Amino acid sequence: MISHDKDEPTSIVISSYYTVHPDDRQKFIDAVVPHLAPSAQNPGSVYYVFAQDLSDPNTFHLSEGWRNQEALDIHNASAPFQTALREVMTGVRIVGRQGQRYEIAAQGAGDPPSVATGE
Template sequence: MIQINGTLKLAPDTLSKGREAIVAMVRASRAEDGCLEYGFAQDLTDPDVLYLVERWRDRAALDAHSASPHMAEFKRAMAANPAMERDLRIFETDDGLPLG
């Protein structure tokens, strides 16, 4: 399994401008073959920070996602208001175990 985790630090008001593009991309990504999880979460202490979590069945599914039309549209939308900071990491992992 491939997992991507990370943070995006946005300029003030960027989220309000880009929310529609983010939601459209998340919905389309979740419908893709091989997508196990895809989501953004807003930091409760800093509304300009987003956390990203993606889980993909394999590298081929991630590569297809990266080449998808909705990902290209998302990149165009976000290019107008790019992240000020970005720290994304990719991992090859197993399915993990339930905690607790």
């Protein structure tokens, strides 16, 4: 994962998962990995992360945070993203997918609550 200033405001969050056919798992990884760093380095990218599911090796989770719609539009039109999208759409059997877009009205620290020590 490459991230920018963690204090940078995030106004758009995209959270998705993709489940791919087991025979296409490596094709999916090979298509996605080259665009991760360029996507994370786009102006307005707060974070851009793909991660393999710990309980299903054929499921991958995408989490993206963008400063604004303009930054997301630039990412979506970028050559690295368009190349990855084309490779996935033409060479990978996606057997499940769900994505959600969230527009953030307010944000604050997301630290978990303290755990009681039992003392």
